Amino acid sequence: MRGKFITLEGGEGCGKSTQLKLLADYLQNKGIEIVQTKEPGSTPEGKILRELLVTGDKDKFDAISECLLYYADRRCNLTKVVWPALEQGKWVISDRYADSTEAYQYYGYDKRVPLETLQNLYQIVAGDFKPDLTIILDIEPETGMRRSFAKAATMAVKELRFESRQLEFHHNLRRGFLEIAEREPERCVVLNADADIETIHQKIVEIVEQRLEI
Numbered sequence: 001m002r003g004k005f006i007t008l009e010g011g012e013g014c015g016k017s018t019q020l021k022l023l024a025d026y027l028q029n030k031g032i033e034i035v036q037t038k039e040p041g042s043t044p045e046g047k048i049l050r051e052l053l054v055t056g057d058k059d060k061f062d063a064i065s066e067c068l069l070y071y072a073d074r075r076c077n078l079t080k081v082v083w084p085a086l087e088q089g090k091w092v093i094s095d096r097y098a099d100s101t102e103a104y105q106y107y108g109y110d111k112r113v114p115l116e117t118l119q120n121l122y123q124i125v126a127g128d129f130k131p132d133l134t135i136i137l138d139i140e141p142e143t144g145m146r147r148s149f150a151k152a153a154t155m156a157v158k159e160l161r162f163e164s165r166q167l168e169f170h171h172n173l174r175r176g177f178l179e180i181a182e183r184e185p186e187r188c189v190v191l192n193a194d195a196d197i198e199t200i201h202q203k204i205v206e207i208v209e210q211r212l213e214i
C-alpha cells in the first residue's frame with residue numbers, strides 16, 4: 001500500500017523543522033516507517049541548488065529563474081526521495097513543498113510570476129501528485145523573523161537571502177499561505193505557531209490522527 005505524504009509549511013522561523021522531527025519520532029514509535037525530507041536541498045544535487053537559492057544577494061535571480069531552480073530541486077526530491085519511499089509503503093514528511101513556491105514566489109513578490117505559470121510548472125514536475133496532508137504553521141512575521149535571525153547567528157553559512165527582504169514580503173507570503181489553505185481545506189490545516197513546542201506538537205498529532213485516520 002502506498003504511504004502518506006505530509007508537508008509542513010510556513011514563513012521564516014515558524015518552527016517547521018523542530019515539529020517535523022517530533023512528528024517523525026511520534027509516528028515512528030507507532031510503527032510507521034518515516035522518511036524525513038526537505039525543500040530545497042534533500043538530495044546531493046538539491047544541496048547545490050539550495051546553496052544557490054538561499055545565500056547571496058536577494059535580487060541575484062530574476063523571478064522565473066528562481067522558480068525553475070525550486071522546481072528542479074522539487075523534481076529531484078520527488079524522483080529520488082519521495083516517490084520511491086511512498087511506493088515502499090513508507091510515510092514521507094517534507095519540510096516545505098510546493099505551497100512554499102506559491103507563497104514566496106507568487107504572493108511574497110507581489111504576484112510578479114502568474115499563478116498559472118507556477119501551476120503549469122507544477123504539472124510538468126509532479127503531475128496530479130499532491131500531499132495527503134499539509135500543515136501550515138502560521139506566525140506573525142515579526143516573531144518569525146526574530147527567531148530566524150537568532151538561529152542564523154549560530155550558523156556558519158548564513159541562509160538569509162529571504163530574511164533580508166522587507167517585512168511587507170513576509171506579510172504577503174503569510175497571507176498567501178492562508179489563501180492556499182482556504183482554497184484547499186481538504187488538504188490544508190492552519191495552526192497557530194506562536195505557542196510552546198510541546199503544545200504545537202500535540203496539536204499536530206491530533207490533526208494527523210484525525211485526517212489520516214491512524
Ligand code: TMP
Pocket residue numbers: 038039040053054070096097098100101102104105159162163
Ligand atoms: P528553509 O530555510 O525553511 O529550509 O527554506 C529555505 C528558503 O527557501 C526559505 O527562505 C523559503 C524559500 N523557499 C522558496 O522561496 N520557495 C520554495 O519553493 C521553497 C521550497 C523554499
